[in-house]
Each structure stands twice: as structure tokens, then as C-alpha cells.
Amino acid sequence: MPEIELNIDKVAKLSYLKLTDAERKQLAEQLPSIVSYVSKLQEVDTSKIESKAYLTDLNNVFREDVAKMDSAEREAIINGFPKQKGGALEVPGVFE
Amino acid sequence: MKTVLGIRDAIRTGESAESIVRACLSKIHAEDEKIGAFLETFDDEAIAEAKEIDAMRERGEDLPRLAGVPIAIKDNMCYKGHIASCSSKMLAEHKAAYDATVIKRLKEAGAIIVGRTNMDEFAMGSSTETSAFKKTKNPWHTGKVPGGSSGGSSAAVAAGFVPAALGSDTGGSIRQPASLCGVTGMKPSYGRVSRYGLIAMASSLDQIGPITHTAQDASLILEIIQGVDEKDATSRDPKDADLPEFVSASFKGLRIGVPKEYFIDGMDKEVRKSIEAAIDLMKTQGAEVKEVSLPLTEYSMPAYYIIQPAEVSSNLARFDGMRYGTRAPGSNLIESYLQARADGFGAEVKRRIMLGNFILSAGYYDAFYKKALAVKTAIHGEFENVFKEVDVLVTPTSPSVAWDLDAKFNDPITMYLSDIFTTTANIAGLPAISVPCGFAEGLPIGLQFIGAFDNDARVLNAAAAYQAITDFHENGPGVE
Numbered sequence: 001m002p003e004i005e006l007n008i009d010k011v012a013k014l015s016y017l018k019l020t021d022a023e024r025k026q027l028a029e030q031l032p033s034i035v036s037y038v039s040k041l042q043e044v045d046t047s048k049i050e051s052k053a054y055l056t057d058l059n060n061v062f063r064e065d066v067a068k069m070d071s072a073e074r075e076a077i078i079n080g081f082p083k084q085k086g087g088a089l090e091v092p093g094v095f096e
Numbered sequence: 097m098k099t100v101l102g103i104r105d106a107i108r109t110g111e112s113a114e115s116i117v118r119a120c121l122s123k124i125h126a127e128d129e130k131i132g133a134f135l136e137t138f139d140d141e142a143i144a145e146a147k148e149i150d151a152m153r154e155r156g157e158d159l160p161r162l163a164g165v166p167i168a169i170k171d172n173m174c175y176k177g178h179i180a181s182c183s184s185k186m187l188a189e190h191k192a193a194y195d196a197t198v199i200k201r202l203k204e205a206g207a208i209i210v211g212r213t214n215m216d217e218f219a220m221g222s223s224t225e226t227s228a229f230k231k232t233k234n235p236w237h238t239g240k241v242p243g244g245s246s247g248g249s250s251a252a253v254a255a256g257f258v259p260a261a262l263g264s265d266t267g268g269s270i271r272q273p274a275s276l277c278g279v280t281g282m283k284p285s286y287g288r289v290s291r292y293g294l295i296a297m298a299s300s301l302d303q304i305g306p307i308t309h310t311a312q313d314a315s316l317i318l319e320i321i322q323g324v325d326e327k328d329a330t331s332r333d334p335k336d337a338d339l340p341e342f343v344s345a346s347f348k349g350l351r352i353g354v355p356k357e358y359f360i361d362g363m364d365k366e367v368r369k370s371i372e373a374a375i376d377l378m379k380t381q382g383a384e385v386k387e388v389s390l391p392l393t394e395y396s397m398p399a400y401y402i403i404q405p406a407e408v409s410s411n412l413a414r415f416d417g418m419r420y421g422t423r424a425p426g427s428n429l430i431e432s433y434l435q436a437r438a439d440g441f442g443a444e445v446k447r448r449i450m451l452g453n454f455i456l457s458a459g460y461y462d463a464f465y466k467k468a469l470a471v472k473t474a475i476h477g478e479f480e481n482v483f484k485e486v487d488v489l490v491t492p493t494s495p496s497v498a499w500d501l502d503a504k505f506n507d508p509i510t511m512y513l514s515d516i517f518t519t520t521a522n523i524a525g526l527p528a529i530s531v532p533c534g535f536a537e538g539l540p541i542g543l544q545f546i547g548a549f550d551n552d553a554r555v556l557n558a559a560a561a562y563q564a565i566t567d568f569h570e571n572g573p574g575v576e
Contacts, residue, residue, distance in 0.1 A: 011450050012450065017438065017449065017450065018434040018438045027446075031451060041399060041402070043395070046474055051466045051470040056287045056332060070194075073193055076177075076191075077193040077419075080191055082418070082421070092428055
């Protein structure tokens with residue numbers, strides 16, 4: 001198991017979270033205690049066990065790849081956008 | 097005590113649905129100020145729908161199965177045209193563009209959705225205190241928490257505002273508040289109830305379930321909302337789909353397992369006594385009780401606190417102020433994301449997103465997340481083995497009764513420990529129900545039945561059998 005190095009700023013970047021100094025300080029204190037609590041899992045021998053996220057035996061639950069449109073729902077979604085232009089979501093430029 | 101069954105039958109035999117819904121709303125308006133269960137009520141529509149039910153009956157039409165029954169929904173379920181905010185500033189103005197499948201099914205059954213209830217923000221918490229809007233009080237003692245994250249729904253039923261509410265349970269969020277509020281709350285087997293329209297927290301753990309006074313009512317609601325949904329690829333039709341409406345229940349010959357790892361030091365003595373008394377009572381009714389062991393129990397909490405934040409961090413990545421919620425000003429797109437998330441999320445949400453992203457980041461993913469999934473599979477397997485010897489397990493739901501508002505709030509580990517009895521059922525995907533079994537210091541104690549995967553009917557039967565010989569579920573601060 002790798003040595004746990006918790007780089008708060010790196011994780012904040014991955015999380016798209018801009019932290020205040022107070023938040024950074026609080027997280028720097030609290031996260032390591034939770035992380036070490038979960039390191040306990042290394043005690044369990046799972047060498048013969050498969051990692052499965054979902055316990056059900058369902059697999060490949062697909063439907064036909066055909067667009068089904070509920071235009072009322074679509075309109076409700078578009079009207080819920082904070083900003084829209086011609087029925088499309090308007091966002092700030094990536095590079096401005 | 098007003099139950100779903102009682103109200104449903106009264107309406108069928110001529111009582112006015114409109115008068116019932118009006119009375120329900122009046123009570124909420126008169127008394128919810130001191131409880132804070134509801135974020136919003138939908139008065140006009142609820143009354144209009146009730147009038148329509150009365151009109152249907154006058155026309156001699158067959159009434160659907162839950163016609164006229166007032167129900168509350170947790171604030172994380174999409175009800176078309178209504179705000180669904182997960183008690184977060186991030187979604188404070190978000191109006192659902194569609195109905196969650198459970199909402200659709202309840203409405204088709206004639207139920208009347210009277211309002212949305214308060215919760216911990218994005219379902220993260222065990223006391224409903226992390227809600228961005230307000231704290232909900234326990235109807236039994238307004239200085240105490242109702243539990244969480246479905247604290248609003250549980251308080252609404254306990255206070256007698258509605259006979260039933262929907263909650264969601266990822267690590268105990270239906271069962272624990274039900275226990276602290278002295279009501280019945282059930283988490284179905286994973287996949288039994290569609291999650292389409294439930295604002296996702298941890299997709300491999302979340303389930304929607306009923307909060308009611310009785311196991312009979314829980315069964316009735318579950319029967320309406322359960323079943324495969326083409327919009328939820330993890331949903332399926334359960335093998336025991338026919339839940340008896342009047343759950344005919346008995347302990348005779350029922351093999352009950354008492355897992356020794358759930359009776360820990362530091363557990364409230366009154367809670368332990370109450371559970372032990374309940375088990376003795378079941379024995380006198382013919383149950384065969386034996387001690388069992390689930391050695392992996394201590395690993396379910398760490399597994400949960402890896403899997404849940406990891407999945408949460410992924411599910412909450414979509415909240416960036418672009419499509420939903422309030423757009424934040426920023427000099428460019430990234431700045432806008434950062435500002436929206438800084439403003440929109442509370443401290444606990446940020447903590448879990450950080451933890452989750454850390455867990456899933458390069459170098460740690462295998463050691464933490466994949467390992468946790470393997471432990472999850474091992475825990476499920478351990479339960480399966482135990483269920484070869486017993487039919488249901490009995491445990492406490494919460495190691496303590498409701499605690500003071502504003503207490504324990506800054507210590508994350510203590511808060512996590514108060515979930516310890518409930519997360520195993522989520523990790524293993526099993527059906528579990530909490531029922532009231534006593535009081536300590538005037539506050540409700542909850543007892544939990546856990547069943548094998550897809551044995552939801554058996555769990556409901558055990559709960560109903562217990563309620564047939566006790567009356568704790570008939571008490572209530574708001575019960576008439």
C-alpha cells in the first residue's frame with residue numbers, strides 16, 4: 001500500500017473546489033484522521049475476492065440505440081438553464 | 097393513529113379526500129414551525145388532486161390503490177415543476193424537469209404529494225443539521241435531532257403531519273432517523289426500487305424507501321414503488337414481489353440471528369436492555385433465537401467511508417452552476433465552476449468530495465476504492481452464509497437515542513460511528529427495517545430487522561409480527 005501523502009491543494013484542484021484558508025486548515029486536520037481510519041481495510045484478506053461495485057447479477061442492461069424525445073421535458077430542461085441561446089446552454093468561454 | 101391503510105379505506109368508504117388533505121395541510125401550517133420538517137408544501141395542487149379523487153368516487157369510478165393518501169417526499173426526489181434542492185444552496189432554485197419513477201408510480205396510485213421535506217445537504221449527515229436552510233427538530237423533544245439524512249421525512253410522520261413519507265437510505269438515512277423519531281422506516285434490497293429521479297449520492301448504495309407508522313403501511317407503499325424500471329439499469333423485479341397487503345405475521349418457527357458484533361461496549365444500556373427485551377418477547381412467541389457472528393462487521397464502516405465519498409465525488413461533479421442552479425460569476429469557465437462550488441456546497445459536502453477525489457486519484461484508487469469493493473463483496477458473502485442458518489437478523493438501529501442539536505457536530509468520527517449499525521445493510525445490499533421498540537429518557541429506541549437479499553417480504557413480516565404484539569409504534573407526540 002502506498003505511503004499516504006495527502007496534498008490538500010492537489011485534491012482541491014481535482015475537486016474543482018476553491019478553499020478558503022480556514023477550510024484548508026480544517027480539512028488538513030480532519031482528512032488524515034478519516035484516511036487513516038479507512039486504512040484499516042488492509043487487514044482484510046481479499047486476495048481471492050473479486051471487486052464488484054454492484055451486487056446484482058444484472059449485466060449489460062441496454063435498450064436500442066434510438067433517440068426517444070419527450071419534447072415537453074426537453075423544453076423544461078432548457079428553460080431551467082441559467083443562460084441559454086437558441087435552445088442551447090450558454091457558458092462562459094474556456095479561455096477569455 | 098392515522099395510517100395509510102386507515103386513510104385509504106376511509107376515503108374509499110366515503111370520507112372526503114379534500115377534507116383529509118386540508119386537515120393535513122392545516123396541521124402542518126399550525127405546527128411545523130416548531131419542528132421544521134417541511135421545506136415547502138404544495139397546497140393548491142394537493143387540494144385540487146384531492147377534489148379529483150372525491151369526484152372520481154362520486155362518479156362511481158374505481159379508486160386507485162392509494163387514492164387520497166397524503167405523502168411527503170424527501171427534497172432529493174424530482175417532482176416535475178417543483179424545486180428539488182437536496183437542502184443545498186447549489187440547487188436552491190432547481191426545478192425538476194421530470195418526475196422520479198417513484199413519484200410517477202405514487203401519483204398513478206392516487207397518492208397526494210403534499211410537500212418536500214428537509215434533509216442533510218446532499219444526504220450527507222446523520223442529524224439533518226447540515227441542511228443549508230434549517231435544522232429539523234425531533235418531535236419527541238425539540239432540543240434533540242431527528243436523525244438524518246431523512247430527518248424531515250421521519251419528523252413529518254412522527255409529528256402526525258402525514259401518514260407516510262419517502263426517504264432515501266445510503267448508509268442508514270431512512271432507518272436511523274426512523275429510530276430516533278419512533279417511526280418505522282425501511283430500506284429495500286438494492287435495486288428493488290428505481291433510483292431514476294433520485295438525485296444521486298452513492299449509486300451503488302442508494303435506495304428509496306418508505307417511512308410510516310406501521311410495517312403494513314411500509315409494505316403497501318413498497319408494493320407501489322418497487323419493480324424494474326427501464327430508466328434505471330440497476331433495477332429489477334424482485335422474486336417476492338407480492339407483498340401481502342395485510343401482512344399476516346407470526347414469529348412461530350422464525351429463525352432469528354443475533355449478531356454478537358452489534359452489541360458493543362459503549363452502547364447505551366437502555367438501548368441494549370430494550371433490544372434484549374424485544375428478543376425475549378420474540379422467543380415467547382415461538383421464534384428460534386441464536387447468536388451468530390459477522391466478523392467483517394468492523395470493516396463495513398471503513399468500506400462505506402471509501403465507497404460512498406468516492407461515488408459522491410463523481411456524482412456531484414455535475415454541479416458546477418452551468419446547467420442547474422445559480423450561475424456564478426467568473427472570468428472564465430473554470431473560475432465560474434470554482435466559484436459556483438465554493439458558494440453552493442456546505443462544509444460536509446466539500447469534505448466528502450475532497451475525500452472521494454483523493455481516494456480515486458492515481459496511486460490510491462487500487463489500494464482504497466478497489467479494496468473497498470472487494471471487502472464489500474466479502475461482507476455480502478458473509479451475510480449470505482449466515483442467512484443459511486437464520487431467516488432474519490435482529491440488531492439495534494442506533495447505539496444511542498436522539499442527541500442534542502448542535503452537539504457532536506464538529507467531530508466527523510463520532511458522527512460516523514452513530515451509523516455503525518446501519519451501513520452494513522447498504523454495503524451488502526440487504527433489506528432492512530427499523531421499528532420502534534422502547535424508550536430511554538423519553539426518547540424512542542429502534543430495533544432493526546435485516547434480511548437476506550430480496551427477502552423484503554420476510555423482513556416486513558417480522559416487523560409486522562413484532563408490531564402485532566407491541567404498541568410502541570402507536571405512540572407519538574403527534575399521533576392522534
